[in-house]
Amino acid sequence: MKHEDLVQSSRHLMHEALGGLTVEPITHNLTILKAGVATEHLLKAYLCTIHPSLITDAKDLPTLLHAAGRPDLASKPLTMVKTIGIVEAYKRAHAILGKGRLTLDPQKFQEIADARNGVAHLAMSSAEGVERLLSLVIKVADALLTAMQEDAKRFWGLYAPVREKILEEGRKADLIIIAALKTKAGKTLVDRFGDRDNERRQEAIETASQYCGVRGTGAEKRTCPACSNQGWLGGDLTTAFDDEDQPKVILVTKAFKCSVCGFAVHGPMLQYFDNWIENLDYGPAATFEYGDGTTHLELYESLLAEEYAADWNEETRRRREEDRLLRVQLGVEDA
Structure with missing residues (x-):
């Protein structure tokens, strides 16, 4: 129950949440889920800086023993401890820090929990609400980082521009996604080609x-x-x-x-x-050529001819069917 581990986990999940933003709405579910869990871990990290017992289920003795620093007396390992949920964690942090430092009302914070749970349990989220949700998450995270005296620049890392874009007045969801895509692309560039500008790297890029x-x-x-x-x-x-x-x-x-x-x-x-x-x-079109030498005009005229032939054949079939039905009605042909 070390607060350092929880901060590191939150940072990793927050980066994945922001880095996973794409133009495809389906990815917004993962963004909401990871941002929600990242917020929960950061809340618990803050509570642990006061004492680990603040994140425990008070009715579970093994969990309390781990929090008290006596894992030798606990009947189950640390990985099986029971802790409070995200809503209760926020209520406790809010009660300690007060409205002046943690400005979101607990009822307002419920939106983050509801959005995360909607994805986790029902795979449901509102793509339109991703931008607003992330702005709430960032405000909570910034307040907690300040309270813990954590390095905000290190926490946000490469995704600091995305954070700023989300918090900008008059922001648009599309621009937030583009900022996230650019940040992710910058990381991909370094992963693929390194960060040393030399002739070999330039040849590989070319x-x-x-x-x-x-x-x-x-x-x-x-x-x-x-x-x-x-x-x-x-x-x-x-x-x-x-x-x-x-x-x-x-x-x-x-x-x-x-x-x-x-x-x-x-x-x-x-x-x-x-x-x-x-x-x-x-x-x-008459002079534009494809790789096989065919001009675009030839292709276009060919397609027109095929469409005309298809229309003509359809019209012919329709007329023949009408004639057949008429002969059936007149009794000169069996149905």
Whole structure:
């Protein structure tokens, strides 16, 4: 029941919670769950700085013996001790620190517990509430770190910018996610290529940047906002018409991915980056060629012909069926 271990556990879980934020709503469940547990561990860490007995179940003697520093008398190991829950832990910390230092009312704090329990027991959470929940978690964590005189910079580490983004006035959930993705990408870059800038590292990065991980029929290089190397903005090639009603090829962008650091966004998230949601003009369809030498115009006309043939065949089948049903009604053909 060492408060240092609980602080370290809380830090690890908080980093996983913030680092796990992605554009996929399904990941918000894990963020809520881990942020909730991280908060609980930090609350118990604070109570342990006063005395470990403050986090114990008072009715469980073996737990009390461990808290009293007499594990030799306990009938079960430390891993099986019974401790209080997150709500009771907050009530005790709030009663000790007071409203001046732990500003959230216990009833307001209940939102954190309810959100965490909603995920843990029913896999239910509100994606819209992630931003608000994290802001509450951060306020509680900051107050507890101050009370314990813990190094806040060390606790938040690489995710300090994400913390700041969450607490910003007028914040948007999308921007919080982007900040988390950038932080995670920065860590991935160091894990993959190290942090020493030398010729060998640059060659490895250049090789990795050539790989396009974006699905679709077309892609173009764009500077990655996370690592400043070259990533890929891609989507599907399609046909549009200019003012003179002439067919041309355009690339409808759908996603960005950097093969160097792993930063990736798609869909509406592209709107937060300059010129990422656009239809890139590839010129006249008659002169645009694919790798096999086929022009886009030939492909487009071929598709039109196939669609026309399919429509014609469908119309023919419909008419033949109407004729057959009419003959059946007239009695000149069996049903």
